[in-house]
Amino acid sequence: xxxxxxxxxxxxxxxxxxxxxxxxxxxxxxxxxxxxxxxxxxxxxxxxxxxxxxxxxxxxxxxxxxxxxxxxxxxxxxxxxxxxxxxxxxxxxxxxxxxxxxxxxxxxxxxxxxxxxxxxxxxxxxxxxxxxxxxxxxxxxxxxxxxxxxxxxxxxxxxxxxxxxxxxxxxxxxxxxxxxxxxxxxxxxxxxxxxxxxxxxxxxxxxxxxxxxxxxxxxxxxxxxxxxxxxxxxxxxxxxxxxxxxxxxxxxxxxxxxxxxxxxxxxxxxxxx
Amino acid sequence: xxxxxxxxxxxxxxxxxxxxxxxxxxxxxxxxxxxxxxxxxxxxxxxxxxxxxxxxxxxxxxxxxxxxxxxxxxxxxxxxxxxxxxxxxxxxxxxxxxxxxxxxxxxxxxxxxxxxxxxxxxxxxxxxxxxxxxxxxxxxxxxxxxxxxxxxxxxxxxxxxxxxxxxxxxxxxxxxxxxxxxxxxxxxxxxxxxxxxxxxxxxxxxxxxxxxxxxxxxxxxxxxxxxxxxxxxxxxxxxxxxxxxxxxxxxxxxxxxxxxxxxxxxxxxxxxxxxxxxxxx
Numbered sequence: 001x002x003x004x005x006x007x008x009x010x011x012x013x014x015x016x017x018x019x020x021x022x023x024x025x026x027x028x029x030x031x032x033x034x035x036x037x038x039x040x041x042x043x044x045x046x047x048x049x050x051x052x053x054x055x056x057x058x059x060x061x062x063x064x065x066x067x068x069x070x071x072x073x074x075x076x077x078x079x080x081x082x083x084x085x086x087x088x089x090x091x092x093x094x095x096x097x098x099x100x101x102x103x104x105x106x107x108x109x110x111x112x113x114x115x116x117x118x119x120x121x122x123x124x125x126x127x128x129x130x131x132x133x134x135x136x137x138x139x140x141x142x143x144x145x146x147x148x149x150x151x152x153x154x155x156x157x158x159x160x161x162x163x164x165x166x167x168x169x170x171x172x173x174x175x176x177x178x179x180x181x182x183x184x185x186x187x188x189x190x191x192x193x194x195x196x197x198x199x200x201x202x203x204x205x206x207x208x209x210x211x212x213x214x215x216x217x218x219x220x221x222x223x224x225x226x227x228x229x230x231x232x233x234x235x236x237x238x239x240x241x242x243x244x245x246x247x248x249x250x251x252x253x254x255x256x257x258x259x260x261x262x263x264x265x266x267x268x269x270x271x272x273x
Numbered sequence: 274x275x276x277x278x279x280x281x282x283x284x285x286x287x288x289x290x291x292x293x294x295x296x297x298x299x300x301x302x303x304x305x306x307x308x309x310x311x312x313x314x315x316x317x318x319x320x321x322x323x324x325x326x327x328x329x330x331x332x333x334x335x336x337x338x339x340x341x342x343x344x345x346x347x348x349x350x351x352x353x354x355x356x357x358x359x360x361x362x363x364x365x366x367x368x369x370x371x372x373x374x375x376x377x378x379x380x381x382x383x384x385x386x387x388x389x390x391x392x393x394x395x396x397x398x399x400x401x402x403x404x405x406x407x408x409x410x411x412x413x414x415x416x417x418x419x420x421x422x423x424x425x426x427x428x429x430x431x432x433x434x435x436x437x438x439x440x441x442x443x444x445x446x447x448x449x450x451x452x453x454x455x456x457x458x459x460x461x462x463x464x465x466x467x468x469x470x471x472x473x474x475x476x477x478x479x480x481x482x483x484x485x486x487x488x489x490x491x492x493x494x495x496x497x498x499x500x501x502x503x504x505x506x507x508x509x510x511x512x513x514x515x516x517x518x519x520x521x522x523x524x525x526x527x528x529x530x531x532x533x534x535x536x537x538x539x540x541x542x543x544x545x546x547x548x549x550x551x552x553x554x
Contacts, residue, residue: 006449007448007449008448008449008450008451008452011448011452011453012448014507014508015445015448015487015508018482018487018508019482019485019487022481022482023482023485158485265324266323266324267323267324267325268285268321268322268323268483268484269484270285270321270482270483270484271285271286271325272284272285272286272287273284273285
């Protein structure tokens with residue numbers, strides 16, 4: 001891995017487990033639900049949650065669709081078994097197919113987004129059932145590239161991984177003991193057969209993380225970035241980051257009063273906690 | 274002097290709950306014969322207050338502050354709060370309380386307003402750095418960002434402080450090294466100030482999370498020789514006690530009279546010149 005994005009995984013673990021514990025318990029919860037796909041992000045989130053809250057504190061929810069790769073499900077089950085946490089499996093095929101029977105010409109993007117949002121509604125229902133908070137699993141690379149579904153896989157109460165690039169999540173996963181095959185396999189949203197993140201994005205996480213780190217964390221100006229990276233690649237990624245900004249903000253509210261939410265009515269989420 | 278570093282986790286915006294916490298920690302400190310108990314920046318209020326600032330602000334004669342001041346009869350205290358002035362200005366204040374009296378309030382001079390910080394939007398900056406006499410010797414207080422401006426500890430120590438009491442709400446960030454980057458840099462500057470200004474430096478930082486931001490704790494005591502003599506853990510609540518002897522200050526200043534030899538007139542003259550030159554630019 002490139003030097004610039006290396007993390008002290010032990011230190012990150014201690015911050016993130018404390019984060020999960022405190023942000024859950026100070027709202028009088030003791031549990032989280034995690035949508036566990038079998039990929040490295042959700043597996044890492046489960047590992048962190050189990051360390052923060054104990055076995056009793058995590059419910060993994062597996063939500064395969066009929067085209068989901070069988071390895072995804074078996075990898076997810078392996079995580080559940082290794083951690084000894086509670087899990088539920090909800091096959092989303094009936095509800096997805098029932099909907100698209102009415103819109104048979106829907107393309108795979110619509111189908112993929114629908115699946116992500118269907119999973120979100122299940123997670124929130126499970127969170128009510130278990131009196132738990134939804135633990136997010138999106139990482140910083142996905143957020144910055146907008147490679148997520150709005151109100152779908154992005155939706156959560158708290159997110160431990162959102163300030164870590166994909167390659168840093170892998171490093172943390174190895175440190176936590178996430179099974180090697182999960183850490184090593186090609187990342188995929190698994191929304192259709194054969195889909196891989198890197199195939200869809202057109203660059204590797206290693207490359208883009210190095211660029212994003214220089215662009216965002218180090219705040220290097222364009223001329224410096226272009227000395228280190230292919231200018232066309234810099235341009236493309238910069239555009240993606242800018243055009244996906246809306247996904248990283250709350251919906252825009254039209255201002256008409258003297259005090260509008262979040263603009264001049266400013267309170268922290270942890271107000272009184 | 275036997276001091277206590279109260280590395281606690283306040284409740285955001287709930288002064289009454291924090292007052293209770295202070296009482297508990299004072300009880301614990303009393304059991305360890307602490308003579309001066311130091312709470313972190315904004316210990317009665319929490320950090321990311323934003324629009325809560327006027328709601329949690331305390332005037333010196335307010336009931337809550339009076340209760341704390343009264344409690345200093347038995348144990349001297351440094352307490353952090355939002356101070357409201359008669360002109361309805363709001364400051365990040367650190368109060369030094371001794372013998373049932375509010376001896377001194379330091380108002381944070383440097384309000385962090387960059388990157389993740391937004392303090393100046395909600396708060397007013399203090400206008401001075403002063404040392405003051407306590408029953409243990411001469412002290413000065415600084416608050417968090419004040420420490421990042423060497424002139425602040427410089428003024429405090431040339432104003433005669435033997436003890437520099439620094440309180441902070443420092444968020445942890447930077448996870449590439451052996452420890453948090455912020456913890457490393459704070460230790461570095463505290464050691465440099467202690468050694469160059471020949472004072473005891475006490476740093477008390479809070480712990481806990483607010484909206485995902487972690488406060489790293491790691492409170493410490495640094496001797497006038499620049500050595501860390503006491504240290505609290507990272508990211509966990511802890512009451513750490515330490516003994517600070519004024520003879521250490523004497524020893525350091527006898528060994529190398531850095532403070533005594535400082536050319537204050539020269540510094541003042543050159544600063545005046547620099548300010549005048551800039552105003553002509």
